[in-house]
Amino acid sequence: MMYKRIRELREDHDLKQGYLAHYLNVSQRTYSRYETGERHIPLDILCRIADFYKVSVDYLLERTDVKRPYPPSRLSQKD
Template sequence: MERYERIRSLREDADLTQESVGKAVNIPQRTYAYYESGQRMVPPHVLCSLADFYDVSVDYILGRTSNKKDTR
């Protein structure tokens, strides 16, 4: 399974814990840790919540672009 390195980088850059991000997007810390490590796929609704929380595009989280914001 693919690792979601960008959600870890975004979290660390913001000096946040997995628990605080989990609470912000309404998922348990353990589940968030699984997402960061790639042990579980991030469901679309959680991807959208994380993108909103970090104020970046879903494409950025997925590594499809290096632009944090959608430029459309």
């Protein structure tokens, strides 16, 4: 699966692959492979990318065209 939105978001923010790779604690080569679909993105990394850009995972996976992330669920909030 190619993750074209991840590349589009990175380019829209004028960021280099190395910057995102450093943020995600992966090599630039690994990050490049995420963008091209040569390597599947682990769920925890996908969530970090979504949080970084403030978009939903569904947007990154092209399941929706709505960028806005979902509101946090009550289950994930600490009381």
